[in-house]
Amino acid sequence: MKAVVLAAGQGTRIRPLSASVPKPMLPVADRPLAAHTVDAAVDAGADEIILVIGYEAETVEEYFGSEYRGVPVSYAIQEEQAGTAHAVNAASEHLEGPFAVLNGDNLYDQAAIDRLFAECPAICAIEVEEPSNYGVLSTNDGVITDIVEKPADPPTNLANAGAYAFPAEAKKWLDVPASERGEHEITDVVAKVIDQFTVSPVTLERWMDVGRPWELLEANEWKLGELEGRIEGDVSDAAHLEGNVVVEAGATVKPGALIEGPALVRSGATVGPNAYVRGATLIGEGAKVGNAVEVKNSVVSRDASIGHLSYVGDSVLGRDVNFGAGTNVANLRHDDGDVKFTVKGDRVSTNRRKFGVVVGDGAKTGINTSLTPGLKLDTGATTMPGEVVERDR
Ligand code: TTP
Structure with a gap:
Protein backbone atom coordinates (compact mmCIF):
# COMPACT_ATOMS: atom_id res chain seq x y z
CA MET A 1 0.00 0.00 0.00
CA ARG A 212 3.21 23.31 20.25
CA PRO A 213 6.77 23.64 21.57
CA TRP A 214 6.31 21.65 24.77
CA GLU A 215 4.89 18.80 22.69
CA LEU A 216 8.23 18.66 20.88
CA LEU A 217 9.79 18.22 24.31
CA GLU A 218 7.30 15.44 25.10
CA ALA A 219 7.93 13.75 21.74
CA ASN A 220 11.63 13.71 22.65
CA GLU A 221 10.84 12.29 26.09
CA TRP A 222 9.01 9.44 24.30
CA LYS A 223 11.60 8.65 21.63
CA LEU A 224 14.72 9.23 23.75
CA GLY A 225 13.17 6.82 26.22
CA GLU A 226 13.22 4.11 23.54
CA LEU A 227 16.95 4.41 22.76
CA GLU A 228 19.37 1.80 24.00
CA GLY A 229 22.66 3.07 25.45
CA ARG A 230 25.65 3.00 23.11
CA ILE A 231 29.04 4.70 23.16
CA GLU A 232 30.68 5.39 19.82
CA GLY A 233 32.19 8.80 20.55
CA ASP A 234 35.09 9.90 22.68
CA VAL A 235 34.10 9.58 26.35
CA SER A 236 36.70 10.47 29.01
CA ASP A 237 37.49 7.81 31.61
CA ALA A 238 36.77 10.53 34.14
CA ALA A 239 33.19 11.03 32.86
CA HIS A 240 30.28 9.07 34.25
CA LEU A 241 27.32 7.80 32.22
CA GLU A 242 24.24 6.29 33.87
CA GLY A 243 21.18 4.67 32.29
CA ASN A 244 20.57 4.72 28.54
CA VAL A 245 23.01 7.22 27.12
CA VAL A 246 23.97 7.33 23.45
CA VAL A 247 27.17 9.12 22.51
CA GLU A 248 27.43 9.11 18.73
CA ALA A 249 30.68 8.79 16.80
CA GLY A 250 32.38 12.19 16.63
CA ALA A 251 30.88 13.41 19.92
CA THR A 252 33.07 14.21 22.94
CA VAL A 253 32.29 13.85 26.64
CA LYS A 254 34.98 15.50 28.75
CA PRO A 255 36.29 14.72 32.27
CA GLY A 256 33.96 15.25 35.18
CA ALA A 257 30.78 15.12 33.07
CA LEU A 258 27.86 13.19 34.51
CA ILE A 259 25.15 12.15 32.03
CA GLU A 260 22.01 10.47 33.29
CA GLY A 261 19.90 8.88 30.55
CA PRO A 262 17.85 8.83 28.61
CA ALA A 263 20.18 11.15 26.74
CA LEU A 264 21.55 11.40 23.24
CA VAL A 265 24.75 13.26 22.44
CA ARG A 266 24.88 13.61 18.69
CA SER A 267 27.86 13.62 16.40
CA GLY A 268 30.15 16.66 16.75
CA ALA A 269 28.65 17.70 20.10
CA THR A 270 30.75 18.27 23.21
CA VAL A 271 29.73 17.94 26.84
CA GLY A 272 31.84 19.21 29.73
CA PRO A 273 34.18 19.32 31.45
CA ASN A 274 32.19 18.96 34.66
CA ALA A 275 28.78 19.24 33.01
CA TYR A 276 25.65 17.55 34.33
CA VAL A 277 23.14 16.34 31.73
CA ARG A 278 19.90 14.81 32.96
CA GLY A 279 17.33 12.94 30.90
CA ALA A 280 15.45 13.14 28.78
CA THR A 281 17.87 15.34 26.88
CA LEU A 282 18.94 15.67 23.29
CA ILE A 283 22.24 17.41 22.56
CA GLY A 284 22.13 18.02 18.80
CA GLU A 285 24.88 17.75 16.19
CA GLY A 286 27.77 20.10 16.90
CA ALA A 287 26.11 21.54 20.03
CA LYS A 288 28.24 22.51 23.01
CA VAL A 289 27.39 22.08 26.68
CA GLY A 290 30.23 23.92 28.41
CA ASN A 291 32.07 23.73 31.70
CA ALA A 292 29.88 23.23 34.78
CA VAL A 293 26.65 23.57 32.81
CA GLU A 294 23.53 21.65 33.87
CA VAL A 295 20.96 20.64 31.26
CA LYS A 296 17.85 18.76 32.20
CA ASN A 297 14.98 17.39 30.10
CA SER A 298 15.69 19.63 27.15
CA VAL A 299 16.22 19.74 23.42
CA VAL A 300 19.43 21.52 22.46
CA SER A 301 19.36 21.80 18.67
CA ARG A 302 22.35 21.50 16.41
CA ASP A 303 25.23 23.96 16.83
CA ALA A 304 23.67 25.58 19.90
CA SER A 305 26.14 26.51 22.62
CA ILE A 306 25.54 26.81 26.36
CA GLY A 307 28.35 28.76 28.02
CA HIS A 308 29.88 27.79 31.35
CA LEU A 309 27.99 27.93 34.65
CA SER A 310 24.52 27.94 33.04
CA TYR A 311 21.35 26.00 33.82
CA VAL A 312 18.81 24.90 31.20
CA GLY A 313 15.76 22.88 32.26
CA ASP A 314 12.63 21.67 30.38
CA SER A 315 13.48 23.90 27.45
CA VAL A 316 13.85 23.84 23.69
CA LEU A 317 16.81 25.68 22.20
CA GLY A 318 16.85 26.18 18.43
CA ARG A 319 19.81 25.92 16.10
CA ASP A 320 22.87 28.13 16.72
CA VAL A 321 21.46 29.53 19.96
CA ASN A 322 24.21 30.94 22.14
CA PHE A 323 23.72 31.19 25.90
CA GLY A 324 26.26 33.44 27.57
CA ALA A 325 27.98 32.23 30.73
CA GLY A 326 25.74 32.14 33.77
CA THR A 327 22.47 32.11 31.83
CA ASN A 328 19.86 30.58 34.08
CA VAL A 329 16.46 29.23 33.08
CA ALA A 330 13.69 29.08 35.67
CA ASN A 331 11.37 26.16 34.99
CA LEU A 332 9.02 26.25 37.99
CA ARG A 333 6.60 28.89 39.22
CA HIS A 334 6.60 29.97 42.85
CA ASP A 335 2.89 29.16 43.10
CA ASP A 336 3.57 25.67 41.67
CA GLY A 337 0.95 26.32 38.97
CA ASP A 338 1.17 25.02 35.43
CA VAL A 339 3.49 27.09 33.28
CA LYS A 340 1.77 29.15 30.58
CA PHE A 341 3.09 29.91 27.11
CA THR A 342 1.96 32.24 24.33
CA VAL A 343 0.73 30.41 21.22
CA LYS A 344 -0.35 32.65 18.33
CA GLY A 345 -0.98 35.53 20.71
CA ASP A 346 -2.98 33.56 23.30
CA ARG A 347 -1.62 32.70 26.70
CA VAL A 348 -2.32 28.97 27.16
CA SER A 349 -1.46 26.40 29.80
CA THR A 350 1.23 23.89 28.92
CA ASN A 351 -0.31 21.57 31.55
CA ARG A 352 3.23 21.19 32.81
CA ARG A 353 4.41 22.16 36.28
CA LYS A 354 7.90 22.33 34.91
CA PHE A 355 8.58 24.17 31.69
CA GLY A 356 11.43 26.49 30.89
CA VAL A 357 11.95 28.50 27.72
CA VAL A 358 11.69 28.19 23.94
CA VAL A 359 14.46 29.91 22.04
CA GLY A 360 14.46 30.57 18.31
CA ASP A 361 17.42 29.86 16.03
CA GLY A 362 20.42 32.11 16.46
CA ALA A 363 19.21 33.89 19.62
CA LYS A 364 21.93 35.02 22.05
CA THR A 365 21.84 35.77 25.75
CA GLY A 366 24.30 38.05 27.53
CA ILE A 367 26.17 36.69 30.55
CA ASN A 368 24.14 36.18 33.71
CA THR A 369 20.79 36.44 31.94
CA SER A 370 17.85 35.06 33.93
CA LEU A 371 14.92 33.67 31.94
CA THR A 372 11.52 33.09 33.51
CA PRO A 373 9.30 30.00 32.97
CA GLY A 374 7.26 29.88 29.74
CA LEU A 375 9.33 32.55 28.02
CA LYS A 376 9.85 32.70 24.27
CA LEU A 377 12.84 34.32 22.59
CA ASP A 378 12.34 34.86 18.88
CA THR A 379 14.76 33.92 16.11
CA GLY A 380 17.91 36.00 16.53
CA ALA A 381 16.69 37.74 19.74
CA THR A 382 19.31 39.02 22.17
CA THR A 383 19.47 39.87 25.87
CA MET A 384 21.84 42.18 27.72
CA PRO A 385 24.30 40.98 30.39
CA GLY A 386 22.61 40.56 33.75
CA GLU A 387 19.09 40.97 32.38
CA VAL A 388 16.07 39.36 34.00
CA VAL A 389 13.78 38.57 31.06
CA GLU A 390 10.12 38.19 31.97
CA ARG A 391 8.42 38.96 28.66
CA ASP A 392 8.70 37.29 25.28
CA ARG A 393 10.93 39.03 22.78
P1 TTP B 1 -1.84 21.05 11.49
O1 TTP B 1 -1.11 20.63 12.72
O2 TTP B 1 -3.27 21.38 11.61
O3 TTP B 1 -1.12 22.29 10.82
P2 TTP B 1 0.39 22.72 10.89
O4 TTP B 1 1.27 21.52 10.95
O5 TTP B 1 0.67 23.68 9.78
O6 TTP B 1 0.54 23.48 12.27
P3 TTP B 1 -0.16 24.83 12.80
O7 TTP B 1 -1.61 24.52 13.02
O8 TTP B 1 0.58 25.08 14.06
O9 TTP B 1 0.07 25.92 11.79
O10 TTP B 1 -1.70 19.95 10.35
C1 TTP B 1 -1.85 18.58 10.55
C2 TTP B 1 -0.96 17.84 9.57
O11 TTP B 1 -1.35 18.09 8.23
C3 TTP B 1 0.46 18.23 9.66
O12 TTP B 1 1.22 17.08 9.44
C4 TTP B 1 0.64 19.24 8.54
C5 TTP B 1 -0.31 18.74 7.52
N1 TTP B 1 -0.94 19.76 6.68
C6 TTP B 1 -0.61 19.84 5.34
O13 TTP B 1 0.25 19.10 4.85
N2 TTP B 1 -1.25 20.76 4.57
C7 TTP B 1 -2.22 21.59 5.06
O14 TTP B 1 -2.79 22.36 4.30
C8 TTP B 1 -2.54 21.49 6.46
C9 TTP B 1 -3.58 22.41 7.05
C10 TTP B 1 -1.88 20.57 7.21
Whole structure:
Protein backbone atom coordinates (compact mmCIF):
# COMPACT_ATOMS: atom_id res chain seq x y z
CA MET A 1 0.00 0.00 0.00
CA LYS A 2 1.20 3.54 -0.74
CA ALA A 3 1.44 5.91 2.20
CA VAL A 4 0.83 9.65 1.94
CA VAL A 5 2.60 11.59 4.69
CA LEU A 6 1.41 15.16 5.22
CA ALA A 7 4.33 17.50 5.80
CA ALA A 8 3.35 20.78 4.13
CA GLY A 9 2.06 22.69 7.17
CA GLN A 10 3.52 25.98 8.35
CA GLY A 11 3.68 24.97 12.01
CA THR A 12 2.43 28.35 13.19
CA ARG A 13 1.80 27.15 16.75
CA ILE A 14 5.35 25.92 17.22
CA ARG A 15 6.97 29.21 16.19
CA PRO A 16 9.67 30.40 16.46
CA LEU A 17 11.10 26.88 16.14
CA SER A 18 9.54 26.51 12.68
CA ALA A 19 10.85 29.85 11.39
CA SER A 20 13.31 28.19 9.04
CA VAL A 21 13.01 24.49 9.87
CA PRO A 22 9.58 23.08 8.97
CA LYS A 23 7.91 21.38 11.93
CA PRO A 24 8.23 17.87 10.43
CA MET A 25 12.01 18.38 10.34
CA LEU A 26 12.40 19.45 13.98
CA PRO A 27 14.54 16.99 15.95
CA VAL A 28 12.99 14.13 17.86
CA ALA A 29 15.76 11.97 19.32
CA ASP A 30 18.02 10.78 16.47
CA ARG A 31 15.92 11.92 13.49
CA PRO A 32 13.41 14.52 12.36
CA LEU A 33 9.84 14.26 13.60
CA ALA A 34 8.46 13.20 10.20
CA ALA A 35 11.05 10.43 9.89
CA HIS A 36 9.31 8.69 12.80
CA THR A 37 6.06 8.80 10.80
CA VAL A 38 7.73 7.60 7.62
CA ASP A 39 9.47 4.83 9.58
CA ALA A 40 6.10 3.73 10.97
CA ALA A 41 4.72 3.49 7.41
CA VAL A 42 7.80 1.64 6.11
CA ASP A 43 7.72 -0.80 9.03
CA ALA A 44 4.02 -1.42 8.39
CA GLY A 45 4.90 -2.44 4.83
CA ALA A 46 4.34 0.70 2.73
CA ASP A 47 5.69 0.12 -0.79
CA GLU A 48 5.93 3.83 -1.64
CA ILE A 49 6.01 7.01 0.41
CA ILE A 50 4.44 10.16 -0.99
CA LEU A 51 5.43 13.20 1.01
CA VAL A 52 3.18 16.23 0.65
CA ILE A 53 5.40 19.25 1.09
CA GLY A 54 4.98 23.00 0.82
CA TYR A 55 6.42 25.16 3.59
CA GLU A 56 10.25 24.95 3.49
CA ALA A 57 9.80 22.01 1.12
CA GLU A 58 13.48 21.62 0.12
CA THR A 59 14.54 20.72 3.68
CA VAL A 60 12.17 17.76 3.68
CA GLU A 61 13.17 16.66 0.19
CA GLU A 62 16.87 16.88 1.01
CA TYR A 63 16.48 14.60 4.01
CA PHE A 64 14.35 11.86 2.47
CA GLY A 65 15.71 11.91 -1.09
CA SER A 66 14.22 9.56 -3.69
CA GLU A 67 14.52 6.42 -1.61
CA TYR A 68 14.29 5.93 2.14
CA ARG A 69 15.19 2.63 3.76
CA GLY A 70 14.82 0.90 0.40
CA VAL A 71 11.33 2.33 -0.24
CA PRO A 72 10.79 4.79 -3.12
CA VAL A 73 9.85 8.31 -2.05
CA SER A 74 8.00 10.79 -4.24
CA TYR A 75 6.84 14.31 -3.55
CA ALA A 76 3.66 16.25 -4.12
CA ILE A 77 3.77 20.02 -3.76
CA GLN A 78 0.91 21.72 -1.98
CA GLU A 79 1.34 25.33 -2.99
CA GLU A 80 -1.09 26.74 -0.46
CA GLN A 81 -1.79 25.08 2.90
CA ALA A 82 -5.54 24.93 2.39
CA GLY A 83 -6.33 21.94 4.59
CA THR A 84 -5.62 18.25 5.07
CA ALA A 85 -7.96 16.98 2.30
CA HIS A 86 -6.42 19.57 -0.02
CA ALA A 87 -2.99 18.19 0.95
CA VAL A 88 -3.93 14.57 0.15
CA ASN A 89 -5.57 15.74 -3.07
CA ALA A 90 -2.25 17.30 -4.07
CA ALA A 91 -0.88 13.74 -4.06
CA SER A 92 -3.78 12.23 -6.03
CA GLU A 93 -1.90 11.69 -9.28
CA HIS A 94 0.45 9.34 -7.36
CA LEU A 95 -2.41 7.26 -6.02
CA GLU A 96 -3.74 3.98 -7.30
CA GLY A 97 -5.29 1.26 -5.14
CA PRO A 98 -5.83 1.55 -1.40
CA PHE A 99 -3.65 4.14 0.32
CA ALA A 100 -2.72 5.21 3.82
CA VAL A 101 -2.56 8.80 5.07
CA LEU A 102 -0.48 9.78 8.10
CA ASN A 103 0.29 13.17 9.63
CA GLY A 104 3.99 13.96 9.44
CA ASP A 105 3.86 15.60 12.87
CA ASN A 106 2.36 12.68 14.79
CA LEU A 107 4.00 9.84 16.69
CA TYR A 108 2.15 6.54 16.69
CA ASP A 109 2.65 3.17 18.32
CA GLN A 110 3.90 0.76 15.67
CA ALA A 111 1.55 -2.12 16.49
CA ALA A 112 -1.43 0.12 15.69
CA ILE A 113 0.02 1.28 12.37
CA ASP A 114 0.69 -2.37 11.44
CA ARG A 115 -2.97 -3.13 12.14
CA LEU A 116 -4.14 -0.02 10.29
CA PHE A 117 -2.40 -1.22 7.13
CA ALA A 118 -3.60 -4.82 7.60
CA GLU A 119 -7.24 -3.89 8.26
CA CYS A 120 -7.81 -1.32 5.48
CA PRO A 121 -10.29 0.42 5.37
CA ALA A 122 -9.47 1.50 8.89
CA ILE A 123 -8.91 4.62 11.00
CA CYS A 124 -6.72 5.04 14.07
CA ALA A 125 -8.47 6.20 17.20
CA ILE A 126 -7.19 7.13 20.63
CA GLU A 127 -9.12 7.30 23.88
CA VAL A 128 -8.88 10.84 25.27
CA GLU A 129 -10.21 12.65 28.33
CA GLU A 130 -11.52 15.70 26.48
CA PRO A 131 -12.90 14.47 23.16
CA SER A 132 -14.54 17.79 22.34
CA ASN A 133 -11.12 19.12 21.23
CA TYR A 134 -10.90 16.46 18.51
CA GLY A 135 -12.75 14.78 15.66
CA VAL A 136 -14.81 12.19 17.54
CA LEU A 137 -15.59 8.73 16.15
CA SER A 138 -18.77 6.77 16.90
CA THR A 139 -18.65 2.98 16.65
CA ASN A 140 -21.13 0.16 16.62
CA ASP A 141 -20.18 -3.52 16.76
CA GLY A 142 -16.55 -2.77 15.91
CA VAL A 143 -17.40 -0.58 12.92
CA ILE A 144 -17.03 3.21 12.69
CA THR A 145 -20.41 4.76 12.06
CA ASP A 146 -19.78 8.49 12.29
CA ILE A 147 -17.22 11.26 12.70
CA VAL A 148 -17.99 14.70 14.15
CA GLU A 149 -15.48 17.55 14.38
CA LYS A 150 -15.06 19.02 17.89
CA PRO A 151 -18.58 18.24 19.16
CA ALA A 152 -19.87 20.07 22.27
CA ASP A 153 -21.48 16.84 23.40
CA PRO A 154 -19.12 14.03 22.29
CA PRO A 155 -20.80 10.67 21.64
CA THR A 156 -17.65 8.70 22.65
CA ASN A 157 -14.15 9.41 23.96
CA LEU A 158 -12.56 8.05 20.76
CA ALA A 159 -10.58 10.77 19.04
CA ASN A 160 -9.52 10.60 15.41
CA ALA A 161 -5.73 10.25 15.52
CA GLY A 162 -5.02 11.35 11.94
CA ALA A 163 -3.99 7.95 10.53
CA TYR A 164 -6.13 6.41 7.81
CA ALA A 165 -6.10 3.40 5.49
CA PHE A 166 -8.46 4.35 2.68
CA PRO A 167 -9.94 2.18 -0.06
CA ALA A 168 -8.95 3.04 -3.67
CA GLU A 169 -12.32 4.76 -4.20
CA ALA A 170 -11.44 7.50 -1.71
CA LYS A 171 -9.19 9.07 -4.34
CA LYS A 172 -12.36 10.28 -6.09
CA TRP A 173 -13.63 11.96 -2.92
CA LEU A 174 -10.63 14.10 -2.03
CA ASP A 175 -11.93 17.29 -3.61
CA VAL A 176 -14.22 18.34 -0.74
CA PRO A 177 -15.62 21.88 -0.33
CA ALA A 178 -14.05 24.22 2.23
CA SER A 179 -15.40 23.97 5.76
CA GLU A 180 -16.63 26.86 7.92
CA ARG A 181 -13.04 27.68 8.92
CA GLY A 182 -12.13 27.86 5.24
CA GLU A 183 -10.09 24.62 4.99
CA HIS A 184 -10.65 21.52 2.89
CA GLU A 185 -10.74 19.00 5.72
CA ILE A 186 -9.99 15.31 5.62
CA THR A 187 -12.89 14.76 8.04
CA ASP A 188 -15.24 15.21 5.07
CA VAL A 189 -13.40 12.52 3.12
CA VAL A 190 -13.52 10.24 6.15
CA ALA A 191 -17.29 10.81 6.48
CA LYS A 192 -17.81 9.66 2.88
CA VAL A 193 -15.62 6.56 3.38
CA ILE A 194 -17.52 5.65 6.55
CA ASP A 195 -20.77 6.05 4.65
CA GLN A 196 -19.75 3.77 1.79
CA PHE A 197 -17.46 1.18 3.45
CA THR A 198 -17.15 -0.92 6.57
CA VAL A 199 -14.36 0.90 8.39
CA SER A 200 -12.60 -0.60 11.42
CA PRO A 201 -11.36 1.50 14.33
CA VAL A 202 -7.77 0.70 15.30
CA THR A 203 -7.09 1.84 18.84
CA LEU A 204 -3.68 3.32 19.54
CA GLU A 205 -2.05 2.62 22.89
CA ARG A 206 0.10 5.69 22.53
CA TRP A 207 -0.07 8.70 20.25
CA MET A 208 1.21 12.23 20.11
CA ASP A 209 0.34 15.18 17.96
CA VAL A 210 3.20 17.67 17.98
CA GLY A 211 1.67 21.10 17.57
CA ARG A 212 3.21 23.31 20.25
CA PRO A 213 6.77 23.64 21.57
CA TRP A 214 6.31 21.65 24.77
CA GLU A 215 4.89 18.80 22.69
CA LEU A 216 8.23 18.66 20.88
CA LEU A 217 9.79 18.22 24.31
CA GLU A 218 7.30 15.44 25.10
CA ALA A 219 7.93 13.75 21.74
CA ASN A 220 11.63 13.71 22.65
CA GLU A 221 10.84 12.29 26.09
CA TRP A 222 9.01 9.44 24.30
CA LYS A 223 11.60 8.65 21.63
CA LEU A 224 14.72 9.23 23.75
CA GLY A 225 13.17 6.82 26.22
CA GLU A 226 13.22 4.11 23.54
CA LEU A 227 16.95 4.41 22.76
CA GLU A 228 19.37 1.80 24.00
CA GLY A 229 22.66 3.07 25.45
CA ARG A 230 25.65 3.00 23.11
CA ILE A 231 29.04 4.70 23.16
CA GLU A 232 30.68 5.39 19.82
CA GLY A 233 32.19 8.80 20.55
CA ASP A 234 35.09 9.90 22.68
CA VAL A 235 34.10 9.58 26.35
CA SER A 236 36.70 10.47 29.01
CA ASP A 237 37.49 7.81 31.61
CA ALA A 238 36.77 10.53 34.14
CA ALA A 239 33.19 11.03 32.86
CA HIS A 240 30.28 9.07 34.25
CA LEU A 241 27.32 7.80 32.22
CA GLU A 242 24.24 6.29 33.87
CA GLY A 243 21.18 4.67 32.29
CA ASN A 244 20.57 4.72 28.54
CA VAL A 245 23.01 7.22 27.12
CA VAL A 246 23.97 7.33 23.45
CA VAL A 247 27.17 9.12 22.51
CA GLU A 248 27.43 9.11 18.73
CA ALA A 249 30.68 8.79 16.80
CA GLY A 250 32.38 12.19 16.63
CA ALA A 251 30.88 13.41 19.92
CA THR A 252 33.07 14.21 22.94
CA VAL A 253 32.29 13.85 26.64
CA LYS A 254 34.98 15.50 28.75
CA PRO A 255 36.29 14.72 32.27
CA GLY A 256 33.96 15.25 35.18
CA ALA A 257 30.78 15.12 33.07
CA LEU A 258 27.86 13.19 34.51
CA ILE A 259 25.15 12.15 32.03
CA GLU A 260 22.01 10.47 33.29
CA GLY A 261 19.90 8.88 30.55
CA PRO A 262 17.85 8.83 28.61
CA ALA A 263 20.18 11.15 26.74
CA LEU A 264 21.55 11.40 23.24
CA VAL A 265 24.75 13.26 22.44
CA ARG A 266 24.88 13.61 18.69
CA SER A 267 27.86 13.62 16.40
CA GLY A 268 30.15 16.66 16.75
CA ALA A 269 28.65 17.70 20.10
CA THR A 270 30.75 18.27 23.21
CA VAL A 271 29.73 17.94 26.84
CA GLY A 272 31.84 19.21 29.73
CA PRO A 273 34.18 19.32 31.45
CA ASN A 274 32.19 18.96 34.66
CA ALA A 275 28.78 19.24 33.01
CA TYR A 276 25.65 17.55 34.33
CA VAL A 277 23.14 16.34 31.73
CA ARG A 278 19.90 14.81 32.96
CA GLY A 279 17.33 12.94 30.90
CA ALA A 280 15.45 13.14 28.78
CA THR A 281 17.87 15.34 26.88
CA LEU A 282 18.94 15.67 23.29
CA ILE A 283 22.24 17.41 22.56
CA GLY A 284 22.13 18.02 18.80
CA GLU A 285 24.88 17.75 16.19
CA GLY A 286 27.77 20.10 16.90
CA ALA A 287 26.11 21.54 20.03
CA LYS A 288 28.24 22.51 23.01
CA VAL A 289 27.39 22.08 26.68
CA GLY A 290 30.23 23.92 28.41
CA ASN A 291 32.07 23.73 31.70
CA ALA A 292 29.88 23.23 34.78
CA VAL A 293 26.65 23.57 32.81
CA GLU A 294 23.53 21.65 33.87
CA VAL A 295 20.96 20.64 31.26
CA LYS A 296 17.85 18.76 32.20
CA ASN A 297 14.98 17.39 30.10
CA SER A 298 15.69 19.63 27.15
CA VAL A 299 16.22 19.74 23.42
CA VAL A 300 19.43 21.52 22.46
CA SER A 301 19.36 21.80 18.67
CA ARG A 302 22.35 21.50 16.41
CA ASP A 303 25.23 23.96 16.83
CA ALA A 304 23.67 25.58 19.90
CA SER A 305 26.14 26.51 22.62
CA ILE A 306 25.54 26.81 26.36
CA GLY A 307 28.35 28.76 28.02
CA HIS A 308 29.88 27.79 31.35
CA LEU A 309 27.99 27.93 34.65
CA SER A 310 24.52 27.94 33.04
CA TYR A 311 21.35 26.00 33.82
CA VAL A 312 18.81 24.90 31.20
CA GLY A 313 15.76 22.88 32.26
CA ASP A 314 12.63 21.67 30.38
CA SER A 315 13.48 23.90 27.45
CA VAL A 316 13.85 23.84 23.69
CA LEU A 317 16.81 25.68 22.20
CA GLY A 318 16.85 26.18 18.43
CA ARG A 319 19.81 25.92 16.10
CA ASP A 320 22.87 28.13 16.72
CA VAL A 321 21.46 29.53 19.96
CA ASN A 322 24.21 30.94 22.14
CA PHE A 323 23.72 31.19 25.90
CA GLY A 324 26.26 33.44 27.57
CA ALA A 325 27.98 32.23 30.73
CA GLY A 326 25.74 32.14 33.77
CA THR A 327 22.47 32.11 31.83
CA ASN A 328 19.86 30.58 34.08
CA VAL A 329 16.46 29.23 33.08
CA ALA A 330 13.69 29.08 35.67
CA ASN A 331 11.37 26.16 34.99
CA LEU A 332 9.02 26.25 37.99
CA ARG A 333 6.60 28.89 39.22
CA HIS A 334 6.60 29.97 42.85
CA ASP A 335 2.89 29.16 43.10
CA ASP A 336 3.57 25.67 41.67
CA GLY A 337 0.95 26.32 38.97
CA ASP A 338 1.17 25.02 35.43
CA VAL A 339 3.49 27.09 33.28
CA LYS A 340 1.77 29.15 30.58
CA PHE A 341 3.09 29.91 27.11
CA THR A 342 1.96 32.24 24.33
CA VAL A 343 0.73 30.41 21.22
CA LYS A 344 -0.35 32.65 18.33
CA GLY A 345 -0.98 35.53 20.71
CA ASP A 346 -2.98 33.56 23.30
CA ARG A 347 -1.62 32.70 26.70
CA VAL A 348 -2.32 28.97 27.16
CA SER A 349 -1.46 26.40 29.80
CA THR A 350 1.23 23.89 28.92
CA ASN A 351 -0.31 21.57 31.55
CA ARG A 352 3.23 21.19 32.81
CA ARG A 353 4.41 22.16 36.28
CA LYS A 354 7.90 22.33 34.91
CA PHE A 355 8.58 24.17 31.69
CA GLY A 356 11.43 26.49 30.89
CA VAL A 357 11.95 28.50 27.72
CA VAL A 358 11.69 28.19 23.94
CA VAL A 359 14.46 29.91 22.04
CA GLY A 360 14.46 30.57 18.31
CA ASP A 361 17.42 29.86 16.03
CA GLY A 362 20.42 32.11 16.46
CA ALA A 363 19.21 33.89 19.62
CA LYS A 364 21.93 35.02 22.05
CA THR A 365 21.84 35.77 25.75
CA GLY A 366 24.30 38.05 27.53
CA ILE A 367 26.17 36.69 30.55
CA ASN A 368 24.14 36.18 33.71
CA THR A 369 20.79 36.44 31.94
CA SER A 370 17.85 35.06 33.93
CA LEU A 371 14.92 33.67 31.94
CA THR A 372 11.52 33.09 33.51
CA PRO A 373 9.30 30.00 32.97
CA GLY A 374 7.26 29.88 29.74
CA LEU A 375 9.33 32.55 28.02
CA LYS A 376 9.85 32.70 24.27
CA LEU A 377 12.84 34.32 22.59
CA ASP A 378 12.34 34.86 18.88
CA THR A 379 14.76 33.92 16.11
CA GLY A 380 17.91 36.00 16.53
CA ALA A 381 16.69 37.74 19.74
CA THR A 382 19.31 39.02 22.17
CA THR A 383 19.47 39.87 25.87
CA MET A 384 21.84 42.18 27.72
CA PRO A 385 24.30 40.98 30.39
CA GLY A 386 22.61 40.56 33.75
CA GLU A 387 19.09 40.97 32.38
CA VAL A 388 16.07 39.36 34.00
CA VAL A 389 13.78 38.57 31.06
CA GLU A 390 10.12 38.19 31.97
CA ARG A 391 8.42 38.96 28.66
CA ASP A 392 8.70 37.29 25.28
CA ARG A 393 10.93 39.03 22.78
P1 TTP B 1 -1.84 21.05 11.49
O1 TTP B 1 -1.11 20.63 12.72
O2 TTP B 1 -3.27 21.38 11.61
O3 TTP B 1 -1.12 22.29 10.82
P2 TTP B 1 0.39 22.72 10.89
O4 TTP B 1 1.27 21.52 10.95
O5 TTP B 1 0.67 23.68 9.78
O6 TTP B 1 0.54 23.48 12.27
P3 TTP B 1 -0.16 24.83 12.80
O7 TTP B 1 -1.61 24.52 13.02
O8 TTP B 1 0.58 25.08 14.06
O9 TTP B 1 0.07 25.92 11.79
O10 TTP B 1 -1.70 19.95 10.35
C1 TTP B 1 -1.85 18.58 10.55
C2 TTP B 1 -0.96 17.84 9.57
O11 TTP B 1 -1.35 18.09 8.23
C3 TTP B 1 0.46 18.23 9.66
O12 TTP B 1 1.22 17.08 9.44
C4 TTP B 1 0.64 19.24 8.54
C5 TTP B 1 -0.31 18.74 7.52
N1 TTP B 1 -0.94 19.76 6.68
C6 TTP B 1 -0.61 19.84 5.34
O13 TTP B 1 0.25 19.10 4.85
N2 TTP B 1 -1.25 20.76 4.57
C7 TTP B 1 -2.22 21.59 5.06
O14 TTP B 1 -2.79 22.36 4.30
C8 TTP B 1 -2.54 21.49 6.46
C9 TTP B 1 -3.58 22.41 7.05
C10 TTP B 1 -1.88 20.57 7.21
